[in-house]
Amino acid sequence: MAELLASKAMGTSLRRVDGVAKVRGTAPYAFDHPVENPVYLFPVQATIARGTVSWIDTAEAEAVAGVIAVLTHLNAPRLARSDDAEYAVLQGPGIGFRGQFIAAVLAETGEIACHAAGLVAVGYDIAVHDASFTAGHPGQYTPGQVNGGAVPDTAAGDVEAALAEAAVVLDQTYTTPAGHNNPMEPHSTVAAWEGDSLVLYDSTQGVHAVRQTLAPLFGIAPENIQVAAPNVGGGFGSKGLPHAHVVLAVMAAQCSNGRPVKFALTRQQMFSLAGYRTPTVQHVRLGADGAGRLTAISHEVVELTSRIKEFAEQTAVPARMMYAAPNRRTSHRLVPLDVPVPSWMRAPGECPGMFGLETAMDELAEACGLDPLELRARNEPDLDPETGKPFSSRHLLECFTTGAGRFGWDRRSAVPGGRLEDGWRVGIGAASATYPFYRNPGNAARIAYGGDGTYTVQIGAADLGTGSWTVLAQIAADALDCPLEAVRLEIGDTSLPVASVAGGSSGTASWGGTIIAAADAFRKEHGDRPPAGAATQAAAPEDPEAGRYALHSFGAQFAEVRVHADTGELRVSRMLGVFSAGRIINPRTARSQFIGGMTMGIGMALHEAGIMDPRFGLVVNHDLADYHIPANADVGDVDAIWLEEVDLHAGALGARGIGEIGITGAAAAIANAAYNATGIRIRELPLTAEKFLS
Amino acid sequence: MRPFDYQQAPDATAAVATVARRPGAMFLGGGTNLVDLMKLGVATPELLVDVSRLPLDTVAELPDGRVRIGAAVPNSDLAAHPLILQRYPVLSQALLSGASGQLRNLATTGGNLLQRTRCPYFQDASLPCNKREPGSGCPARGGYSRNHAILGASDSCVAVHPSDMAVALAALDATVVILGPGGERTLPLTELHRLPGAEPERDTVLAHGELVTAVDLPPGSHRRSAYRKVRDRASFAFALVSVAAVVELADDGGTIAGVRIALGGVAHKPWRAERAEELLRGAQPTETNFGRAAAAELDAAVALAGNAFKIPLAANAMVAVLRDLTGRGGNG
Numbered sequence A: 001m002a003e004l005l006a007s008k009a010m011g012t013s014l015r016r017v018d019g020v021a022k023v024r025g026t027a028p029y030a031f032d033h034p035v036e037n038p039v040y041l042f043p044v045q046a047t048i049a050r051g052t053v054s055w056i057d058t059a060e061a062e063a064v065a066g067v068i069a070v071l072t073h074l075n076a077p078r079l080a081r082s083d084d085a086e087y088a089v090l091q092g093p094g095i096g097f098r099g100q101f102i103a104a105v106l107a108e109t110g111e112i113a114c115h116a117a118g119l120v121a122v123g124y125d126i127a128v129h130d131a132s133f134t135a136g137h138p139g140q141y142t143p144g145q146v147n148g149g150a151v152p153d154t155a156a157g158d159v160e161a162a163l164a165e166a167a168v169v170l171d172q173t174y175t176t177p178a179g180h181n182n183p184m185e186p187h188s189t190v191a192a193w194e195g196d197s198l199v200l201y202d203s204t205q206g207v208h209a210v211r212q213t214l215a216p217l218f219g220i221a222p223e224n225i226q227v228a229a230p231n232v233g234g235g236f237g238s239k240g241l242p243h244a245h246v247v248l249a250v251m252a253a254q255c256s257n258g259r260p261v262k263f264a265l266t267r268q269q270m271f272s273l274a275g276y277r278t279p280t281v282q283h284v285r286l287g288a289d290g291a292g293r294l295t296a297i298s299h300e301v302v303e304l305t306s307r308i309k310e311f312a313e314q315t316a317v318p319a320r321m322m323y324a325a326p327n328r329r330t331s332h333r334l335v336p337l338d339v340p341v342p343s344w345m346r347a348p349g350e351c352p353g354m355f356g357l358e359t360a361m362d363e364l365a366e367a368c369g370l371d372p373l374e375l376r377a378r379n380e381p382d383l384d385p386e387t388g389k390p391f392s393s394r395h396l397l398e399c400f401t402t403g404a405g406r407f408g409w410d411r412r413s414a415v416p417g418g419r420l421e422d423g424w425r426v427g428i429g430a431a432s433a434t435y436p437f438y439r440n441p442g443n444a445a446r447i448a449y450g451g452d453g454t455y456t457v458q459i460g461a462a463d464l465g466t467g468s469w470t471v472l473a474q475i476a477a478d479a480l481d482c483p484l485e486a487v488r489l490e491i492g493d494t495s496l497p498v499a500s501v502a503g504g505s506s507g508t509a510s511w512g513g514t515i516i517a518a519a520d521a522f523r524k525e526h527g528d529r530p531p532a533g534a535a536t537q538a539a540a541p542e543d544p545e546a547g548r549y550a551l552h553s554f555g556a557q558f559a560e561v562r563v564h565a566d567t568g569e570l571r572v573s574r575m576l577g578v579f580s581a582g583r584i585i586n587p588r589t590a591r592s593q594f595i596g597g598m599t600m601g602i603g604m605a606l607h608e609a610g611i612m613d614p615r616f617g618l619v620v621n622h623d624l625a626d627y628h629i630p631a632n633a634d635v636g637d638v639d640a641i642w643l644e645e646v647d648l649h650a651g652a653l654g655a656r657g658i659g660e661i662g663i664t665g666a667a668a669a670i671a672n673a674a675y676n677a678t679g680i681r682i683r684e685l686p687l688t689a690e691k692f693l694s
Numbered sequence B: 001m002r003p004f005d006y007q008q009a010p011d012a013t014a015a016v017a018t019v020a021r022r023p024g025a026m027f028l029g030g031g032t033n034l035v036d037l038m039k040l041g042v043a044t045p046e047l048l049v050d051v052s053r054l055p056l057d058t059v060a061e062l063p064d065g066r067v068r069i070g071a072a073v074p075n076s077d078l079a080a081h082p083l084i085l086q087r088y089p090v091l092s093q094a095l096l097s098g099a100s101g102q103l104r105n106l107a108t109t110g111g112n113l114l115q116r117t118r119c120p121y122f123q124d125a126s127l128p129c130n131k132r133e134p135g136s137g138c139p140a141r142g143g144y145s146r147n148h149a150i151l152g153a154s155d156s157c158v159a160v161h162p163s164d165m166a167v168a169l170a171a172l173d174a175t176v177v178i179l180g181p182g183g184e185r186t187l188p189l190t191e192l193h194r195l196p197g198a199e200p201e202r203d204t205v206l207a208h209g210e211l212v213t214a215v216d217l218p219p220g221s222h223r224r225s226a227y228r229k230v231r232d233r234a235s236f237a238f239a240l241v242s243v244a245a246v247v248e249l250a251d252d253g254g255t256i257a258g259v260r261i262a263l264g265g266v267a268h269k270p271w272r273a274e275r276a277e278e279l280l281r282g283a284q285p286t287e288t289n290f291g292r293a294a295a296a297e298l299d300a301a302v303a304l305a306g307n308a309f310k311i312p313l314a315a316n317a318m319v320a321v322l323r324d325l326t327g328r329g330g331n332g
């Protein structure tokens, strides 16, 4: 158990330190950075899903006044490595998905580049493509591992025998559609070569990850790449690693006569070039005894990957640790298709997986004649069912009991369809939420004393709009035992000590833990009255408890929905999330993460669905008029609270991370509420009106 | 987006003359639809003639009691106008259910009427579409058809007209005032938009260069009127189906003296439900009669793979609106 850092600045609802600049529009995002004499890039995208470019004619585009260069696979610079097909931009004529870059125009203005891109003529040798995702697809295979590094399949006991003997069996299939991250700020990059050095302003979740990814591609040392990302307008995983547009911008900057290149994806382009969440088909089987105790849990998942690059969403992973049952099985199968490359989207794995599992638990509760909350209580494990280790802190049931009182769970009609108000059927539902604790290695922080009472605290962390600028300053103040005003935080730049990616809800714990270690090292070296100029850099400490505990956050999601009796329209009138996530550093920014996740869960439940037209290999609803996310009017009363707690086994910070748990279980709670309202059980997201038309 | 020229028209006649002369010229209203389509490469005008600043920006009562809406009146101003709120609540409701506040501030009456379909295949220039490129085919038919037509579609096109405002105007028996190179003509609003037939590239009966200058509403109070829009989001979403209805009850309240119903989201044009109206005129305002009328109207409906739900949904929405307008909830 690490010695916990005492809270002074931590735990206060400090306002975002970057808030005023953002509201005034003066906080620079990647594309905003003023650079000398920039050139603008607009790409040409493949309009077939598989094949090769047989000819490409750029003459007409090149003839447009203001066009500086047109890049194609015929004249683009060669990369030092092209083994990752997503990054092998313009390295050959091959096309692996519709929307892939096949050319790019550089011009004096974005409008000229866009116009000229439309004048590039292309001929194709078209190959037969396959963009049809089905659970029974003959090409499906077992990936070597799933995202996060877990094994694809697990088995314990004898699931089939247990199901055959179970008093109650639930056997259903749940599906979730493709999801597209769509952060407010589109993916954008400003790239400039200065001799052999590369300078980038990029919209990214990790400046050092960008540097590490690009260095081998361009055959230069990582130190020769500078990446800055002081402000990022959301990422939700889609900016966790660079995508092809960054490679294209950097490559283009090799062909722009030394001028910097500015490139921002359009909203439509983001649908094929920025990653997305795979659709899933989840076969869930649960067996229980007469008292509702689970005897078997089986969660078998089929999902897609791009044929050119594997991404295996870990959808069945939460079923490995949520509930106790002696017989268990999980599996993941991937269908490789000629489609854009899927990637991380807020809570990969837990987000779709907890829809299947938690809807199934609601169904099982009904089949057992139990209140859904009671069913969870009866299946609470003593130890992590997957590893046999103790949980560092597991307060799932406390979340449910706290939330039940506050939300008015007792007003839930035990019989579905029991409440009709003003033409709307009203129902209440609940579901569990969970997300694992990740703390990433490879972080360092530097602390320097200015002599004037201020400390400069440096780490290459990212703030995606989540509040890192604010909470890292709070942590630094307490770690240095100095007033908050004395902290000068610097983040978002590779000139600062190395930092891990803002992903897996790991940022605050990983960076904050490192800042605490650096502060300790600083005080040891320089004492409480350091001389001006005193400085110390330190890496994150080894965790002496590593591997001893299962560390996960938990939560209880409650939803009240109204389903219109005439039209089937579904509105979420109330939501409450109760979370157990370790120490909360800043209640204001934490609440915004939780309710943001829950709101995104409303989108997942009600709206979001990338519609792939398999004939074209294209997501046809590729803009925000057609791909709906919740509007303000869709978000009723959404509240989040948390248990006051500090995880004693999560380092000196005692915090487990809050960025993703809010979306997990949210869609299941809404679907369960919709069932309670109508008696109609929907197992395919999203919950659109036609599914409730009677 | 290809380069284009831009002009502000000095007056309506000049605007018409300029556009009529140049095949590549188009009128520009608020630009909220046309400029998007230009960015997508779906519209490729050489010249935009801006008509949004012409003095066609008033809502006024004419001597005979009709109300004239200028073509350049912004949607938000129209929705908030006292004459509209008092006499034509259905129109105000329809406008406010459309788009977002920002868009309604820019969108004009003329542009709203002439906005183009939101069919995703029409809006992506890399795909075939008979409306955009005659003869190239209609992928919506065998594809993503959830938002498409159930009435009046053809083999070549299953697109729907997206405007909410136009549905209310259809139910109000509005008239469109049109200025062409040869002078002015008027047209019932229900005859402005076409069914796709074999020429889906033609949304309306307007000739190139014809400018909508105004929309006239018939005199009288239409207080017993309402617009119900069924949509995937609580706001900022196009209609799955919508219903505009104007009802008059007989003095004793026991029968329907007059009724006009238009449906949105179901066809290539705002769909006047004439068969339903016929059955309801003189009938008692009962749930059974509403249901029968809705069923009769939708008898001709044909579903695609993805939109069969629209048939019962449209029927339910019609019944719900009529119930509200004739029951105790009806205002008037």
Ligand SMILES: Cc1cc2nc3c(=O)[nH]c(=O)nc-3n(C[C@H](O)[C@H](O)[C@H](O)COP(=O)(O)OP(=O)(O)OC[C@H]3O[C@@H](n4cnc5c(N)ncnc54)[C@H](O)[C@@H]3O)c2cc1C
Pocket (backbone or CB within 6 Å): A625, B026, B027, B028, B029, B030, B031, B032, B033, B034, B035, B036, B051, B071, B097, B098, B099, B100, B103, B106, B107, B108, B109, B110, B111, B112, B113, B114, B115, B116, B162, B163, B164, B165, B210, B211, B212, B213, B236, B237, B238, B239
């Ligand atoms: C995200 C989004 C959501 C939307 N949601 C809705 C919705 O829910 N419901 C809804 O009804 N609409 C919705 N809209 C559409 C919106 O109502 C239209 O874009 C708007 O009404 C068009 O008006 P405008 O003046 O901007 O037209 P413009 O874009 O300027 O023009 C549209 C067309 O009309 C022509 N035109 C313009 N004025 C005249 C005239 N006087 N005479 C002849 N031709 C003319 C133009 O040449 C052009 O072809 C939405 C739009 C967006 C972008």
